Amino acid sequence: MNELVFPELLADKCVTLMESLYSPRIAASFKAMTRIRSVKDLWKLHYATMAYRDEYLNAWRKHNIEVLLCPSIGPAFKLGCGGKLSAASSYTIIFSLLNCPAGVVPVTKVTEEDEEELQLYKGYRNDFWDKVFKKGRSRDTESVLSLSLLELHEQLQDGSLSPDSVLFAYMEKALEVTKLLNCITEFLPECQTQLKNLSGKKKGLLYGIPVSIKDNVNYKGHDSTCGLRKFFHQPATKDSVLVQVLKKQGAIPFVKTNVPQSLLSYECSNPIFGQTLNPHDHKRTPGGSSGGEGALIAAGGSILGIGSDIGGSIRVPAAFCGICGFKPTGNRLSSQGIRASLPGQKTVDAAVGPMARNVDSLALCMRALLCEDMFLLDPTVPPIPFNDEVFSSSKPLRIGYYESDEFWIPNASMKRAVMETKQLLEEAGHTLVPFKPLRTQSAFNELVINGMAADGGSTLLERLKGDIIDSTLKDLFFVNTVPKVLKKILCMFLKPFSPRISEALKYLGGVRSIYELWEQHIARQAYCDEYIDAWKSAELDVLLCPALGPALTAGYAGKVTATASYKIIFNLLNFPAGVVPVSTVTEQDEEDLKSYVGYCNDLWDRTFKKGVSGAVGLPLAVQCVALPWQDELCLRLMREVERVTQKKKVV
Incomplete structure (x- = not known):
């Protein structure tokens, strides 16, 4: 199969999706936009156009009409909605096709009564176009999009917001974002069925919350491609356990997001769906492999996402895009129905986890997922509910920290992010002690x-x-x-x-x-035991360490894969870990980068230096880590880091 086949396959699939997601109208319009394959097809189109004109003129003459009075589209749409409603031009473009002279005359204004009647508007069949048309004229989505997840959760629970208003606000924003960043691979038509199924049911913790899911998370009837042709046009036969639990908690999965080919990269590009861009700088990667999630959430097109992580695949995109991401202990959440990058590989543990704009959102998601439904659907998941007592505690923590793993030497901005956060945590009453990571290079x-x-x-x-x-x-x-x-x-x-x-x-x-x-398995277990012994000897509760950053220029991350050492070591150890944005790159960081030599100024060091240069203003994060099964403690440190850094910004 050559490169040119992919767009046609994708177009056919989009038509099928649109028939169920939006309406036959949109599917037919999309199908009509596929290229004409031959001159013969073009001539057929010309002939059909002439036949339509003749038919229209005959109908005109039959009714003995001299001129025609008909509607004009209006009133003016809100900014951003017109581009999604090309079919509304049918009232005007039809006369261009017929080559009939036509004009418009202002006659009146919109009244309060018109606005009242608009609330009952159903359109052609109340499909997606109709809903966006109605929304573009009446509802201000910014008020919905400006809410945090906890605020959204509260208003959905008390009924002051309806799930449909939230879903369509995020669908509209997601369309806008992916047009710029190319972060979405599919819209999920079943989201409307899920929306209808919510009425009359007990409200789960995620009731009415739109959720984006990574490409490799199985959703019945849709591909989990991993950016590979091999898995294209192979729809999942059932939902992953994670998706089933999300639905049971009232969440509405509505899009799937882009990934790098094979999932084994900190880039986010593949031959099927193309390159996803970083929302802060379109010349840079959003990270991988959950790069589509990172870009979509950071740009406001989703409020909660599900990613997967085998070497930083949640944490790197979160750090590069300036959001929060959490990799739980392996198997704390079910991985049934999650397509793996290297199935059968057991040395380095993969995990699925949430991505969001703040730590409280991550905690709400974990609280919702760690429920009886999860434990019944996947009995291999330990039945350990979320421990709110640990997460909500205000007890001072003993926090280990390091600014370098001594294998990949961090740049000045990575070091500064850690040391500034260390100081803020000390000022907040926590104890910070140096910790030396164990033999990172050999591990x-x-x-x-x-x-x-x-x-x-x-x-x-x-x-x-x-x-x-x-x-x-x-x-x-x-x-x-x-x-x-x-x-x-x-x-x-x-x-x-x-x-x-x-x-x-x-x-x-x-x-x-x-x-x-x-x-090798024995050596891995010995390394884990040694690391835990060192942790206990230092009497640590949690660990603070660098997160890779800032985002690299697109094309560079694939050339410096050893930068994974800061993240993948905690997959090897099966420690829960997450990232929190704490700062941005400064002019001084950029100046200090000029003298960066790294480990030994080798090809990796020089490539990394080029890749991160010119990043003033881009997000920087730190990484928070805890021992296995102490996920809530890790989230607690993440929330504390978020609190002290936000307090500093306010001051």
Whole structure:
């Protein structure tokens, strides 16, 4: 299959979706916009146009009409709505098609009675076009979009806001955002059915809340592509457990969001849906692999999203886009029905988790998901409800911190974000103690890389077989296709001037036997035990450390994959971790970056320096970490970080 086939396949799928999501009118219009395939088709169109004109003129003469009086579209739409209602031009464009002279004359104004009657407007069949037409003339969505998730939750629960007004406000905003950022892969037509099903039911914790979900989260009847042709046009046969629980709690999943090809990248681009842009700077990546979620939420097109994380895939987009993201302990939330990037790989734990604009929103989502429905639908999930007592506690914390993992040297802005947050936490009454991360370089190479590439890259290559390789994935694809002999030569060649790259390549070859794989599993457990022992010896409650940032220029993140060390180490350890935005890049940070040499000024360091330069004003985050199953404590630190940094901004 070549590159040109994808748009036509996508167009066919969009037509099918629109027939159920919006209406046959929109589906027919979309279908009509697909390109004419031959001159013969064009001539048929010309003939049909002439036939229609003749038919119209015959009807005119039959009724002995001299002139025609008919409606003109009006009144004026609110800004942003006109572009979504191209079909409203039918009243005027039809006379351009017929080549009839036509004009408009102002005759009256909108009255209060007109506004009253508009509330009963159903249009053609009360489809999406009709609802946007009505909304564009009567409802101000900004008041809905300006509410926090907790405010929205409160007003939906007490009935002062209706679920349909919230859903359509976010659908409209999401359409606007994706037009700019290309962050949505599909709108979910079933959201309207879900909306109808809410009436008369007990209100769950997420009653009426629109939720966006990452591409790889199964939703019945829709693809989970992972940005791969292999999974295109293969709709899920049932909802993932997570989606089922969201629905039971009253949430309304309404869109799926974009991902990088294979999910194994901090970029967000694939040959099917294209490149997603960072909402703060369109030349930069929003991060990956939950990049569509990060971009959509940061730009206001969603208030709550679900992502997945095997090496920072929730935390990196959240940090790059300036929102909050939380990776729980693995299997705290069900992963049934979540398409994995490397199924069968057990060294590095993946997790699903929420993304939102603030920490309270993350906590509300976790509280809602950790319910009896989750535990019944997936008995492998430990039946541990959300512990509000831990999350709401005001007891001072003993917080470990570090500003470098000594494998990937952070830039000045990353260090500053940690140290400023440390000072604010100390001023708030918490105890901060230095903590030395354990052997990050050897853990990254011998456990993370060796574990994720234990099959020699065969799973990744099988998934990419026959596919177009996205430009952002070409480096990873190349190193997995190089024969072992050439890989060894390349390692020797790189060792004198890029020892880290040479070392990483050595561990990409895969394990040679099941015995070696089991030995690696033993080594991983020993590393986890050692890390926990060091944590306990320091008597830590939680840990504060850097989050990768700022967002890199598009195309650079795929060339510096070892920056994952700050995030993926906590997947290896299976520690809950989350990120909170705390600052933005300053002119001084940019000046300090000029003297950055990194670990040894190798190719990785130089590429990273170029990728993060020119980022004044972009978001910076810190990372908060806790021990396994202490998710609420991690969220507690995140909320405390959010509180002290916001207090500083107010002051």
